[in-house]
Amino acid sequence: MSKFTLIDLTDKLRECAGEAEGGDLDGDVLDTPFIELGYDSLALLQVTGVLKRELGVDLADDAVVEAETPRLLLDMINECLSVAA
Template sequence: MTVQTVTGLNIDDIRRILIESAGFDGAPDPATDISDIPFEELGYDSLALMESAARIQQEYGIRIPDDEITEVETPRALLGLVNTGLSAAA
């Protein structure tokens, strides 16, 4: 897979990555704003988040250290980590 060059992701990008990484039954309606819903409530554990971090690295070239990904509590926080990484790489 080729690393994509982007300047920033949005919450829909994070939603796609989460679903593709671990999937989840009963995913919220696409119109639902998942930004501030804790990963625990969405059904994601640390292993699912680590898989999401691996996918982010593979697709966008942004490495999120294990200690940081396990501390992230919401999709908005994950989005912030990714976009900070993208900004630093630019």
């Protein structure tokens, strides 16, 4: 995989943590805090666990907590993918 996109991330969020009540992943959510989208750090850890297993993306737990928005998390994921390539 060359680049992990926002669509990929929102699909994984829905797959791993379900559709958050009150959160809307459709549209421009790149800079919307995950907490406003209805996802907490536990949900993000579930997603990153799946990404590690499926894509070999190994993110530190504390880095995931620091990624407060989809944009920040995508940057981390794509950085790992580019290093692995």
